Amino acid sequence: MKFQTIRRALMGLASVTALVVMTGCAHQVSMSPELKQLPAVASKIDKNVAYVISAADLAKEVQTPGGGGDKIKYQPYRDLDGALYKAFSEVFKDVTKLSSTAEAPALASKGVTLVIEPAITTTSSSESMFTWPPTQFSVELVCKVSDLQGKAITEVRAMGKGAATFDEFKSDFSLAARRASKEAVDNLVKVLSETAELRR
Amino acid sequence: MKAAICAAAVSLMAGCAIKAPPYEPSVNNVSLLKRVSVEPLRLGSFTVKAGAVGGTSVSLRGNPMASPVGQDYAAYVADALKQELDMAKRLSPSAALEVSGTLLGTDIDTAAGTASGYVEARFVVTKDGQVRFDKTKRGDFSWESSFIGAVAIPAAQRNYPVIVQNLLSALYGDTDFQNAIK
Numbered sequence: 001m002k003f004q005t006i007r008r009a010l011m012g013l014a015s016v017t018a019l020v021v022m023t024g025c026a027h028q029v030s031m032s033p034e035l036k037q038l039p040a041v042a043s044k045i046d047k048n049v050a051y052v053i054s055a056a057d058l059a060k061e062v063q064t065p066g067g068g069g070d071k072i073k074y075q076p077y078r079d080l081d082g083a084l085y086k087a088f089s090e091v092f093k094d095v096t097k098l099s100s101t102a103e104a105p106a107l108a109s110k111g112v113t114l115v116i117e118p119a120i121t122t123t124s125s126s127e128s129m130f131t132w133p134p135t136q137f138s139v140e141l142v143c144k145v146s147d148l149q150g151k152a153i154t155e156v157r158a159m160g161k162g163a164a165t166f167d168e169f170k171s172d173f174s175l176a177a178r179r180a181s182k183e184a185v186d187n188l189v190k191v192l193s194e195t196a197e198l199r200r
Numbered sequence: 201m202k203a204a205i206c207a208a209a210v211s212l213m214a215g216c217a218i219k220a221p222p223y224e225p226s227v228n229n230v231s232l233l234k235r236v237s238v239e240p241l242r243l244g245s246f247t248v249k250a251g252a253v254g255g256t257s258v259s260l261r262g263n264p265m266a267s268p269v270g271q272d273y274a275a276y277v278a279d280a281l282k283q284e285l286d287m288a289k290r291l292s293p294s295a296a297l298e299v300s301g302t303l304l305g306t307d308i309d310t311a312a313g314t315a316s317g318y319v320e321a322r323f324v325v326t327k328d329g330q331v332r333f334d335k336t337k338r339g340d341f342s343w344e345s346s347f348i349g350a351v352a353i354p355a356a357q358r359n360y361p362v363i364v365q366n367l368l369s370a371l372y373g374d375t376d377f378q379n380a381i382k
Contacts, residue, residue: 025348028355032224035283082225086287097227132350171218173354178222 026063026071027132029174031079031122031139033182035086041193048094051084051116052101053077066134067126074177076120076139083185084118084141091192104148114153114198117144124177133169137162137176139184145198154197160184217257218357219268223280225287226365229372233288236378240292241285244300244326246278254306258317260356261310261349274303277321280364297327297381304336308360310352315345317356317363323371325380333380339367 057077066072081097088095096112098104104115119142124134139160145153162179169175192198248255256272257264267276278301285291301323308317318340325333341363346352371377 025351027351028358030221030224030358030361032221032361034222035225079224081227082230082287085227085230086225089287097231172221173218173357174221 025132026073027066027173029072029074029133029177031074031076031137031174031177031181033080033083033178033185035083035185038086038090039186039189041090041189044090045092045193045198047092047113047198048096048107048111049088049092049114049116050096050098050104050107050112051088051118052098052104053081053084053118055099058099062122064122064124064134065126066124066132067128068130068132070132072124072132072134072177074122074174076122077118080118080120080139080141080181080185083181084188087185087189087192088116090189101150104150108148113147115146115148115150117146118142119144122177122180128166131166133164133173134176135164135169137180139177139180141184141188143188143192154195156188156191156195158184158187158191160187217264217266218260218353219266220258220273220276220360221358222268222361223276223283223364224361225280225283226369229284229365229368230287232369232372233284233290236372237288237290237381239297239381240290240295241297241299241325241381242291242293242295243278243282243285244298244324246274246301246303248272248274248303249305249322252303252305254319255303258306258308258360260308260353263353265308265357265360272303273306273319274301274321277301277303277319277364277367280361280368284368297325297332299323299325299381306363308356308363310345310356312345312347312352314342315352315356315359316340316342317359319363319367321367323377325377333377335374335376337367337370337374339363339365339370341366 063071121140123138126135141158160180160183162176164175269279304320306319320338322336
């Protein structure tokens, strides 16, 4: 009985080291959302698209506020790459990923007609003075859509907000970020599928 | 005051486990699958080899990290494969080709300086009862770490999906696997 009490206390001590603030630290989180269920699209847009994320964007690391004066760090484009691919796959017939818009014209032979350039903006915050994971997170996705020659067709925007309490994030420090990303990606699927310019 | 809050947090968290993040499909893996495969696949059973390191829990400096899907990390690998096959439009429950797996081990070393992790699994591809592929593959990844647990543990947790991405990349990139699923 005593051994179990000591063991539980030690495990708790180890666990809490992952959560209490260490002033000046930047703690790594992930924005990657759960992808299993995206909103259903009544009729897919019968077009092949390419989306562009540069190598520089893919490697870009962002720091925003966490709790207790600490910061969180994450890689928005790397974390959302799979989610964006999945979202575009839900809306369009086929999807290809590029690292530069200069590669787009060569895809004409593969039936690609639209090029999407996503931009990701985030914010985070926490009311907690003693734990670092964010309790609030927001994600804005802006997708510039053009044809293979670079002529602008439209721009779509989707927002997502996520919140997580201590009881929820103690097993997943990234929870608020994941929730915000999921809402943003869900909204992106809806907005893309409802944008008339993309069906012309 | 801060010590009191920490003590309260300790008592609240005693024995609680963190979870690995949900698997993040790799667009490079999905693109490779689309290039090398034509026939759809279905998933067979994925199990943990008896006594395998990290089968049900990976320790991050004493914090047990559980799989967010199923009961063990074999389920995590199966879920990862399923998601990437689905995104590549190569998943069908009625497919003649079946891929199954056995988790042989997975672990993370959260050493200060450089942390690293691995996952190793045996994959078997069958068609009409005939084995077409039977190999062990391994995914590794290393990243910058810290002696501070509050930095090292979240970093290790965040990087687990990348280790599994690298395992599946090793599988899809194997020409024997590519030939087996054609």
